[in-house]
Amino acid sequence: MQNRVLIKNLKEYIDSEVLVAGWINVRRDHGKLIFLDIRDGSGIVQAVVLPDKKDILSTAEKLRPEWVVEIKAKVNRRPEKMINAEILNGDIELEILGVEVVSEADELPFEKDVEVNIDTYLDNMPFTLRSEKTRAIFKVQSEIVGEYRRTLADRSFIEYQSPKLVGDDAEGGGNVFKVDYFNDKTAFLATSPQLYKQIMVGVYEKVFTTSTVFRAEKHSTTRHINEYTSLDAELGFIKDHNDVLIELIKTIRSILSHVADKCQDELKVLNTTLPKLPQDIPVMKLREVQELIKKETGEDCTGEPDLEPSHERWICKYALEKFGSDFVAVTHYPVSKRPFYTYEDEDDLSFTKSFDLLCRGVEITTGGQRINNHDQLVDKIKEKGLDPKSFSFYLQAFKYGMPPHGGWGMGLERLTQKFLDLDNVKKATLFPREINRIDSLLSK
Amino acid sequence: MQNRVLIKNLKEYIDSEVLVAGWINVRRDHGKLIFLDIRDGSGIVQAVVLPDKKDILSTAEKLRPEWVVEIKAKVNRRPEKMINAEILNGDIELEILGVEVVSEADELPFEKDVEVNIDTYLDNMPFTLRSEKTRAIFKVQSEIVGEYRRTLADRSFIEYQSPKLVGDDAEGGGNVFKVDYFNDKTAFLATSPQLYKQIMVGVYEKVFTTSTVFRAEKHSTTRHINEYTSLDAELGFIKDHNDVLIELIKTIRSILSHVADKCQDELKVLNTTLPKLPQDIPVMKLREVQELIKKETGEDCTGEPDLEPSHERWICKYALEKFGSDFVAVTHYPVSKRPFYTYEDEDDLSFTKSFDLLCRGVEITTGGQRINNHDQLVDKIKEKGLDPKSFSFYLQAFKYGMPPHGGWGMGLERLTQKFLDLDNVKKATLFPREINRIDSLLSK
The missing domain is CATH 3.30.930.10 (Bira Bifunctional Protein; Domain 2)
Structure with a gap:
């Protein structure tokens, strides 16, 4: 995929526009904001759709975990008090400028990170x-x-x-x-x-x-x-x-x-x-x-x-x-x-x-x-x-x-x-x- | 095996006495001299039993290909005209000071490096x-x-x-x-x-x-x-x-x-x-x-x-x-x-x-x-x-x-x-x- 940036390398692109591709790990709706955790083979990053991006919001509302997406985004440094030093990319956030759905997913049988019995x-x-x-x-x-x-x-x-x-x-x-x-x-x-x-x-x-x-x-x-x-x-x-x-x-x-x-x-x-x-x-x-x-x-x-x-x-x-x-x-x-x-x-x-x-x-x-x-x-x-x-x-x-x-x-x-x-x-x-x-x- | 020197490292021991262990690759009898090529996991080296070593000669005469031996030897530089630059250890030769048979071998079904049919x-x-x-x-x-x-x-x-x-x-x-x-x-x-x-x-x-x-x-x-x-x-x-x-x-x-x-x-x-x-x-x-x-x-x-x-x-x-x-x-x-x-x-x-x-x-x-x-x-x-x-x-x-x-x-x-x-x-x-x-x- 041309010009795609791997999630583990996003730090090198602060204040730049990048193309990221991966799976929706989690979607969280916070009032007029939508937060998406995006996962690729190299790591996870938090992304946000701002309230003024109406078109993107209407796509983002449909996204569910494990959908595969391509995202155009700007890499922003997080405000000091939002930094989580414990995790990869805890100091940055993607501001989403465009979303394309590559592959949809069925509703999950249960939450991905929940403990289930062995069978x-x-x-x-x-x-x-x-x-x-x-x-x-x-x-x-x-x-x-x-x-x-x-x-x-x-x-x-x-x-x-x-x-x-x-x-x-x-x-x-x-x-x-x-x-x-x-x-x-x-x-x-x-x-x-x-x-x-x-x-x-x-x-x-x-x-x-x-x-x-x-x-x-x-x-x-x-x-x-x-x-x-x-x-x-x-x-x-x-x-x-x-x-x-x-x-x-x-x-x-x-x-x-x-x-x-x-x-x-x-x-x-x-x-x-x-x-x-x-x-x-x-x-x-x-x-x-x-x-x-x-x-x-x-x-x-x-x-x-x-x-x-x-x-x-x-x-x-x-x-x-x-x-x-x-x-x-x-x-x-x-x-x-x-x-x-x-x-x-x-x-x-x-x-x-x-x-x-x-x-x-x-x-x-x-x-x-x-x-x-x-x-x-x-x-x-x-x-x-x-x-x-x-x-x-x-x-x-x-x-x-x-x-x-x-x-x-x-x-x-x-x-x-x-x-x-x-x-x-x-x-x-x-x-x-x-x-x-x-x-x-x-x-x- | 204590103090054993690997054959590929023998060069570092010129003029010293070493312990080498391996298989007899080839034995060549040249009049009163016996030459032995010794093989271990790291390489091959030529060794010689000199005519004055009567005890060793009598053991060396019995050695056949694929017998496993331990050898005490002195590492000698070869005379200029005997050097073979094409092979590992082509510039050294072991002068054997003692041989111990670790494991004998049956007579070989055919020579080891001869081409045989696939079956x-x-x-x-x-x-x-x-x-x-x-x-x-x-x-x-x-x-x-x-x-x-x-x-x-x-x-x-x-x-x-x-x-x-x-x-x-x-x-x-x-x-x-x-x-x-x-x-x-x-x-x-x-x-x-x-x-x-x-x-x-x-x-x-x-x-x-x-x-x-x-x-x-x-x-x-x-x-x-x-x-x-x-x-x-x-x-x-x-x-x-x-x-x-x-x-x-x-x-x-x-x-x-x-x-x-x-x-x-x-x-x-x-x-x-x-x-x-x-x-x-x-x-x-x-x-x-x-x-x-x-x-x-x-x-x-x-x-x-x-x-x-x-x-x-x-x-x-x-x-x-x-x-x-x-x-x-x-x-x-x-x-x-x-x-x-x-x-x-x-x-x-x-x-x-x-x-x-x-x-x-x-x-x-x-x-x-x-x-x-x-x-x-x-x-x-x-x-x-x-x-x-x-x-x-x-x-x-x-x-x-x-x-x-x-x-x-x-x-x-x-x-x-x-x-x-x-x-x-x-x-x-x-x-x-x-x-x-x-x-x-x-x-x-």
Whole structure:
């Protein structure tokens, strides 16, 4: 659109005439004045139609929220006492000299920025995504994933594209969607890029991918969705899982500092603060956490192979109070609870050199060292009751020399949820897929 | 790994002792000397075991390609006449003081850098990806997709995550994979992020996504794969499809210049040059191209709704000879050949404000303006024999005010193929999915 000025740049045009295009965010009639908040991709500005502009008033009276308009206007400085320093363009106002309707809108199903229940929110996403809060959430999400890639690329990790159609339910978890492939064959949707990123370590040593993964899990909770974006990385020539954890924390630190810098307005809109990440975070073995819970609360979960959600919340609260950290790493989950490729600790047999990173009460990352010896890997596949033949493609990487390596995976949506302290992962998921819903509720 | 020096940084350690870790790339025995090329994620360096190091020689004699080793060595400057200025580390050599085998490798199925037929190449990908050429191709690919996102984010496009599981065969093309969803429902794999990125224009005005898409197309050619990464963008408040084309060319120019800058070594390895993109590229209507073909070659394809592959090659050759451009845009494909959401040109009825961008003989991008009026869109859906009810979620965006908008989609793999002038898109696809193959050939 020729000569259009973006709303965030209006300050540079004080006392000039400009062309602005966007959506009507709000219309307020004040006696003979009409105020319009105009929104474009870059921001929001207040505009006013003065009482002497009869023609414009008659058009402006018809305008309703979400109508798309083009406006000719003069950019005025606001009088001192009307300045709102807290918001973009709080010190200017557009005086409207002409309005053209580009696209009309139906009456809204409900007010744009009102809180509605989750099903109504999801049913109306093409509309509800336009609310100030939702726009803020997914703006932050775009910065998280952008910085994730940037910081890893800066540290010489190579991005690769991981396939989604896979030939087997590789990890044998059973939570896998089936796809009708060609010639009556069945394919499966990848539950993680794990096997491919290990192959890629053989190629580039340090790799990452941001890829959609699919989990055919039937539970419907505030923490689970059936399709999500997984932020993965894998690196070679590590000493053990601690090297992986160091790279992960470096990555998260970089994301947090980037979001704090780039998303000040969004954090204000969401009225939230980012999680605290001190220089050193607490790192504890699973059994140490369990002993601590027993000692501090009296509840005996020692010997359990995993932490219950309530235990995850407890240890996070403890880490925050004791170490000022919203993050805590729990290591050494038992071999029985981890996938076949997980590295067993020679000094702590039947426990693994793996970790979960918890943040604000839930696990946000799983990672660790992997087995890099071909024959050991084959043995572990068999021990898990899986067939090495199903893994012959993957196993090639290990036939031809693999260094000690490890990595992590974390869900972008859950990361967004926890960074912004949202109560439901679906609020941090664009178009969440769940058991009864793909965009709309699936009819019975 | 403590104190490890990356191979690309060895120059900073001349006359010092270093620890290097990596793969044996090549072993060459020269009488009493053994030369080893060592490869890590950052580069390759030549190392030598001198005849007086008996212990080391006896280990070095066993080393074979792809074994993983740790090496203690002194970094020596090469004698003047041994310097190879063309390659990384061509002016230094490691004098090996100690070797430790980290991981052995089987005998290779064939030499790593030898050309093999495409099926052998694909069958052995965990190994063949380690060749110098393949590493160069996918390094370039990582830079293409990285710069694609960077340049758009710099121009205020917001990244969003587009869903892959969709509720309907939305565009009615039939080339869609079916997924067994929950409770005996069927879901489908997205053939493009189109409908979602249009919804997102209502939210952010300018958006992009890099997302896997799936095409259940049965043909097996050098140009098609069944799963690929689509580089999509969509922007609001355009005048027409030319604004979209301008943004697209800006994006491609930015990628080409980034790759030229960052991938000099890779382009040398691949012995190729990037396509020529002059300041202005030729833009012609489909019918103009057809008239030109008739006039210049005598072949009459006027009236055809599309270009045949041979015509695409012809017009690309013409554009290169006549305008010095490896790119040519063809606009105004007929309404009948374009999806329902394509904008019809009011001044050229039954033709669309859409384009294909061709590069080096094939289409690499499809784009154009979209319909932004709700009722027009419903009519077009019906005209294509589709059911507006299937689109009710998508249509919400158009009920609530949509500006004139448009965008594009292009396959990362084909883009990589054409930029590097490779003969088969599978050579630019990590783990290509095809009718008879998911990693390995699917058994009958």
